Amino acid sequence: MLQDLTATVEAIRKKQTSVLEVAEYYYSRSKNLDSKIGAFITLNPNILEEARALDKRIASGEDLGPLVGAQFAIKDLLCTEGLRTTAGSKILAQFIPPYSATLVDRLKKSGALVLGKTNLDEFAMGSSTETSAFGPCRNPHRLDCVPGGSSGGSAAAVAAGFSMAAIGTDTGGSIRQPASFCGIVGVKPTYGRVSRYGIVAFASSLDQAGPMTKSVRDAALILETICGHDPMDATSSGETVPDFANNLNPEVKGLKVGLPAEYFAEGLDPEVKQVVEKAIGELKKLGAQIVEVSLPLTEMAVPIYYLIATSEASSNLSRYDGVRFGHRAKFDDRPPEDLEEFYSRTRGEGFGAEVKRRIMLGTYALSSGYYEAYYRKACQVRRLLHDQFIEVFKGCDVILSPTAPTPAFRLGDRIKDPLQMYLNDIYTTSTNLAGLPGMNVPGGLSKCGLPIGVQLMAGHFCEQKMLNVAAALEQAMGFNQGVPNVGS
Amino acid sequence: MSAHDWEAVIGLEIHAQLLTESKIFSSDCARYGGGDNEYVHPVSLGMPGTLPVLNQKAVEYSTKIGLALGCEINSRSVFARKNYFYPDLAKGYQISQFEEPLCRQGALEFYVEETLHKVLIERAHMEEDAGKSIHQGDATLVNYNRAGVPLLEIVSGPDMRSGQEAAEYARMMRRVLLYLEVCDGNLEEGSMRCDCNVSVRRKGDSKLGTKVELKNLNSFRFIEKAIEYEIQRQIDTIEAGESIIQETRLYDSAKNRTFSMRSKEEAHDYRYFPDPDLLPIELTDTWIENLKKTLPELPLARQQRFHRDYGIPLVDAANLTEEKDLADYFELVAKDSGNPRAAGNWIMVELVRELRESKCTVNEAPVLAKDLAKMIRMIDDGQISGKMAKAVFQEMWKSGKDPEAVVKAKGMVQMSDESAILDVICDVMAKNQAQVEEFRGGKEKVFGFFVGQVMKATKGQANPEVVNRLLQEKLKGSS
Numbered sequence: 001m002l003q004d005l006t007a008t009v010e011a012i013r014k015k016q017t018s019v020l021e022v023a024e025y026y027y028s029r030s031k032n033l034d035s036k037i038g039a040f041i042t043l044n045p046n047i048l049e050e051a052r053a054l055d056k057r058i059a060s061g062e063d064l065g066p067l068v069g070a071q072f073a074i075k076d077l078l079c080t081e082g083l084r085t086t087a088g089s090k091i092l093a094q095f096i097p098p099y100s101a102t103l104v105d106r107l108k109k110s111g112a113l114v115l116g117k118t119n120l121d122e123f124a125m126g127s128s129t130e131t132s133a134f135g136p137c138r139n140p141h142r143l144d145c146v147p148g149g150s151s152g153g154s155a156a157a158v159a160a161g162f163s164m165a166a167i168g169t170d171t172g173g174s175i176r177q178p179a180s181f182c183g184i185v186g187v188k189p190t191y192g193r194v195s196r197y198g199i200v201a202f203a204s205s206l207d208q209a210g211p212m213t214k215s216v217r218d219a220a221l222i223l224e225t226i227c228g229h230d231p232m233d234a235t236s237s238g239e240t241v242p243d244f245a246n247n248l249n250p251e252v253k254g255l256k257v258g259l260p261a262e263y264f265a266e267g268l269d270p271e272v273k274q275v276v277e278k279a280i281g282e283l284k285k286l287g288a289q290i291v292e293v294s295l296p297l298t299e300m301a302v303p304i305y306y307l308i309a310t311s312e313a314s315s316n317l318s319r320y321d322g323v324r325f326g327h328r329a330k331f332d333d334r335p336p337e338d339l340e341e342f343y344s345r346t347r348g349e350g351f352g353a354e355v356k357r358r359i360m361l362g363t364y365a366l367s368s369g370y371y372e373a374y375y376r377k378a379c380q381v382r383r384l385l386h387d388q389f390i391e392v393f394k395g396c397d398v399i400l401s402p403t404a405p406t407p408a409f410r411l412g413d414r415i416k417d418p419l420q421m422y423l424n425d426i427y428t429t430s431t432n433l434a435g436l437p438g439m440n441v442p443g444g445l446s447k448c449g450l451p452i453g454v455q456l457m458a459g460h461f462c463e464q465k466m467l468n469v470a471a472a473l474e475q476a477m478g479f480n481q482g483v484p485n486v487g488s
Numbered sequence: 489m490s491a492h493d494w495e496a497v498i499g500l501e502i503h504a505q506l507l508t509e510s511k512i513f514s515s516d517c518a519r520y521g522g523g524d525n526e527y528v529h530p531v532s533l534g535m536p537g538t539l540p541v542l543n544q545k546a547v548e549y550s551t552k553i554g555l556a557l558g559c560e561i562n563s564r565s566v567f568a569r570k571n572y573f574y575p576d577l578a579k580g581y582q583i584s585q586f587e588e589p590l591c592r593q594g595a596l597e598f599y600v601e602e603t604l605h606k607v608l609i610e611r612a613h614m615e616e617d618a619g620k621s622i623h624q625g626d627a628t629l630v631n632y633n634r635a636g637v638p639l640l641e642i643v644s645g646p647d648m649r650s651g652q653e654a655a656e657y658a659r660m661m662r663r664v665l666l667y668l669e670v671c672d673g674n675l676e677e678g679s680m681r682c683d684c685n686v687s688v689r690r691k692g693d694s695k696l697g698t699k700v701e702l703k704n705l706n707s708f709r710f711i712e713k714a715i716e717y718e719i720q721r722q723i724d725t726i727e728a729g730e731s732i733i734q735e736t737r738l739y740d741s742a743k744n745r746t747f748s749m750r751s752k753e754e755a756h757d758y759r760y761f762p763d764p765d766l767l768p769i770e771l772t773d774t775w776i777e778n779l780k781k782t783l784p785e786l787p788l789a790r791q792q793r794f795h796r797d798y799g800i801p802l803v804d805a806a807n808l809t810e811e812k813d814l815a816d817y818f819e820l821v822a823k824d825s826g827n828p829r830a831a832g833n834w835i836m837v838e839l840v841r842e843l844r845e846s847k848c849t850v851n852e853a854p855v856l857a858k859d860l861a862k863m864i865r866m867i868d869d870g871q872i873s874g875k876m877a878k879a880v881f882q883e884m885w886k887s888g889k890d891p892e893a894v895v896k897a898k899g900m901v902q903m904s905d906e907s908a909i910l911d912v913i914c915d916v917m918a919k920n921q922a923q924v925e926e927f928r929g930g931k932e933k934v935f936g937f938f939v940g941q942v943m944k945a946t947k948g949q950a951n952p953e954v955v956n957r958l959l960q961e962k963l964k965g966s967s
Contacts, residue, residue, distance in 0.1 A: 079537045097535070097536070196537075198537040232539060235767070319534040325535065367759055371759070
């Protein structure tokens with residue numbers, strides 16, 4: 001039963017198993033074991049009923065689509081109609097959306113089911129899932145460690161075998177870093193590939209949703225369904241969506257793999273270095289050409305990310321004011337003195353500390369007298385960074401680097417030092433800033449059993465190249481992702 | 489310090505609601521009315537994860553307005569977020585345009601009585617409307633039907649110098665919007681809103697005084713009066729040695745005065761930044777040119793043409809060109825009747841009154857242009873008198889019949905036969921010898937009595953011009 005999504009869907013098509021059988025397996029596993037992990041905030045109580053309905057339609061000869069019977073653990077940042085969507089926050093603790101994200105609709109139209117909504121850092125702001133208002137999530141490989149963030153729940157659900165696949169979102173690394181920490185595949189597509197409609201916005205110019213899976217071919221298959229222009233999202237691209245899965249080709253002979261000098265500087269964790277160097281070696285063996293490249297503005301990535309993302313977020317989160325939906329402060333003892341009190345009590349109660357911190361940072365960076373020096377300057381540097389990538393991709397097909405600076409750290413280790421937490425993103429934020437596709441491929445384990453992944457990046461809309469190299473690495477590294485023992 | 493030493497500096501910001509079917513960034517209905525929170529959508533309610541998508545018609549209408557105002561249309565313009573908290577602002581920010589608006593540097597010309605004025609249009613930019621807050625006791629109800637309706641904000645330069653000028657500017661702006669069929673210019677309902685910025689300075693001073701914003705002026709008359717009041721208030725304040733507070737004031741029409749808004753007015757920092765959810769608007773020269781070709785004859789040009797070609801006084805021409813349909817109607821009547829001045833008078837007085845009373849539009853008027861024209865020709869031919877025509881018009885309005893039919897049915901043909909009238913005059917004179925003596929004795933006023941008697945005897949149908957002439961002859965004569 002713990003085959004990847006592609007194999008499971010195949011089995012359902014061939015009538016070797018039923019949608020219900022698969023659903024029962026994952027649903028009961030999640031229900032029984034998630035208390036140890038904390039991957040889910042809400043499980044879909046109707047999933048078995050939905051599974052039965054799908055089986056009925058299959059029995060009557062209907063072709064339900066390329067993802068028939070696949071279940072998805074969906075990050076609780078994507079709206080699911082009729083199913084609670086919290087964004088990991090108290091302010092939306094009881095919010096039941098009357099609409100679904102386009103991504104969710106597309107999965108369903110392809111025959112997939114929603115298993116549940118996964119745990120995350122509040123409003124996707126974090127790198128460890130520790131800022132969730134619904135309790136932390138644990139790394140299935142070592143329960144005293146974080147799964148990464150902000151899509152920690154999604155990563156853990158796949159790694160623990162609770163779900164055959166998951167959807168996460170990535171604004172500064174939030175798919176790739178938890179994928180690396182949990183030892184799974186995680187893909188952030190080119191900005192604009194996947195519709196953002198119905199995905200609770202964190203940073204509008206950086207957010208992208210993507211698949212988190214056991215295998216590269218699963219990610220490719222899912223991408224075919226979720227990518228594509230959406231008239232409800234003005235920033236979604238009309239670029240043709242290739243048959244990523246059918247075209248998957250692990251042949252890397254002659255392909256140029258760029259290694260940015262700035263990503264291999266002093267201070268790289270030796271265990272991480274080891275895994276990445278192994279990956280480089282494997283690619284060389286397969287005939288790829290290694291190219292030294294340089295991205296001098298890399299050191300600016302984290303600072304400009306934290307200016308741009310927080311600025312956009314400070315504006316995106318203004319709608320959480322208790323007027324139309326979500327938490328509203330109670331004024332049973334006396335009415336609010338003025339509008340300001342109404343807002344500050346509601347938002348003060350509803351938002352956690354990290355969210356408040358980022359709202360204030362963003363408000364400051366946009367404020368009169370500081371806008372030029374902070375926000376505008378950051379946007380200009382962003383443009384230059386983007387242009388550096390364009391130049392680099394003229395001389396190579398993909399870029400390879402570490403995904404995260406270290407393996408998963410222990411719960412509680414970094415949460416008290418926000419700046420230290422932000423430095424988790426050094427290898428991943430540039431990708432979002434430049435709008436490029438990026439992904440994590442599991443590479444190996446650390447001495448204490450924690451996964452270490454390798455990051456691949458490609459030029460805009462060049463996911464196929466990236467997936468191909470990932471498929472080659474997947475085979476070459478021979479990294480068996482066997483499910484850690486979290487209980488029977 | 490006399491009033492002559494002071495100069496008022498006035499600028500207007502006009503918000504025009506565009507007549508699109510859907511809202512500017514979402515598919516819900518943009519029309520006025522609707523049940524409570526009926527015209528809403530997750531996007532216009534700012535619900536989590538929703539995104540704006542631009543309504544092309546809104547861009548078309550906005551560009552048309554810019555072209556009509558002689559503006560430079562920026563081939564690239566950018567939406568920006570204006571951030572502030574208020575319950576009727578669903579997202580906590582308004583999507584507007586800031587550094588790169590759609591239109592720049594235009595002008596609006598208009599007459600103030602007989603003088604042509606020109607006011608600079610600094611910019612016009614697109615934005616979304618907010619919902620409506622209704623205060624009820626200690627609660628506030630919010631209706632989001634209006635949230636997301638497309639607006640074009642048109643900002644003038646500080647070129648106006650009086651309330652009258654500002655009112656005429658606003659009137660002309662309304663005419664332009666109506667002619668383009670992009671806005672219904674209804675100040676009371678709020679589909680066109682005027683905010684005025686007023687400051688004063690000593691004549692010759694180049695520096696601007698502290699400006700005060702006047703809001704909620706929902707008629708042209710109020711615009712004029714509120715500004716006039718405010719100008720005087722500012723002059724009085726400064727002459728008393730105090731300074732003007734930069735604030736927003738409302739107008740109390742009952743007391744004819746402006747007063748400060750109750751709420752605390754702080755300088756807002758809107759933290760404008762380009763909206764990352766929307767692409768910049770990019771317009772091609774071809775698209776703009778093609779749109780320009782669809783512009784109708786604009787109200788000023790039409791007013792000037794009516795004045796030049798039909799001899800209509802400028803002020804009358806302004807009234808006749810208030811709405812395109814009315815102007816069209818006038819031209820049909822003017823050409824058809826061959827008497828533009830008469831056409832103008834009949835329309836401005838009789839037709840407009842009837843339209844207002846029966847609350848119908850020109851196109852719904854039961855009196856067709858060709859029929860009014862015919863009626864005017866009948867007056868000019870002497871078939872009916874002007875006085876009779878008033879009754880004919882009333883009947884035409886009620887029955888929808890043409891003038892000839894009405895006149896026939898009522899037997900209202902004017903008596904112009906001179907010999908018949910002479911007979912009546914002689915008869916009247918014979919019956920009123922005393923008054924004849926009075927008149928011939930020098931009492932000129934008695935003439936009116938005779939006119940009345942002749943009209944009475946002919947049931948009002950005698951041609952007054954002929955009566956007058958013949959009476960004069962007979963009375964002044966000896967028999």
